[in-house]
Amino acid sequence: xSRNLGARRRPESKMAASMSxxxxxxxxxxxxxxxLLRPNRQLITSTWRLAQTQTKDRQLITVDExxxxxxxxxxxxxxxxxxxxxxxxxxxxxxxxGVNNTKVWKLEFDTKERWENPLMGWASxxxxxxxxxxxxxxxxxxxxxxxxxxxxxxxxxxKVKVPRPKSYGxxxxxxxxxxxxxx
Numbered sequence: 244x245s246r247n248l249g250a251r252r253r254p255e256s257k258m259a260a261s262m263s264x265x266x267x268x269x270x271x272x273x274x275x276x277x278x279l280l281r282p283n284r285q286l287i288t289s290t291w292r293l294a295q296t297q298t299k300d301r302q303l304i305t306v307d308e309x310x311x312x313x314x315x316x317x318x319x320x321x322x323x324x325x326x327x328x329x330x331x332x333x334x335x336x337x338x339x340x341g342v343n344n345t346k347v348w349k350l351e352f353d354t355k356e357r358w359e360n361p362l363m364g365w366a367s368x369x370x371x372x373x374x375x376x377x378x379x380x381x382x383x384x385x386x387x388x389x390x391x392x393x394x395x396x397x398x399x400x401x402k403v404k405v406p407r408p409k410s411y412g413x414x415x416x417x418x419x420x421x422x423x424x425x426x
Contacts (some may be wrong), residue, residue, distance in 0.1 A: 318371050324393065326372065327353045330385045331399040348385045350377040 291303045309386040335342055379385040389396040
């Protein structure tokens with residue numbers, strides 16, 4: 244019986260060999276696309292191109308004349324005309340050591356009436372402008388935007404922290420009490 248099994252396998256192996264030869268011929272006639280041969284390279288290249296195009300797509304939009312968009316937004320005119328805006332540079336986050344997020348000027352509207360929602364306990368407001376977060380690269384751009392919209396504003400100047408000179412050797416000074424006893 245083992246002879247019969249061996250005899251049966253031989254034609255199958257010939258068939259498999261002939262199929263692989265046929266597949267090789269097809270591949271020679273019609274080569275595989277490059278994305279199937281090297282998929283990782285295509286992925287890396289497309290990600291790199293995406294990163295390059297994102298930096299190129301950012302453009303500054305400027306509108307010189309004042310446009311009245313209150314009919315489109317649905318914000319009442321009382322909310323828009325009687326607002327006071329604060330222009331400031333945000334403070335550094337306590338969880339960060341760098342100063343990257345402190346290089347922009349932000350707009351913040353004064354807070355109007357708020358109340359606690361009796362159902363959920365959330366703070367509610369009828370002020371649509373209180374949640375707006377607008378950033379500018381310079382103080383002059385922020386002031387121009389506020390004046391163009393006709394809002395009253397106040398500017399909080401940027402607080403510049405002056406680094407004080409410190410020496411590493413002061414940590415090991417013999418005449419200063421640096422270690423405090425816990426007893």
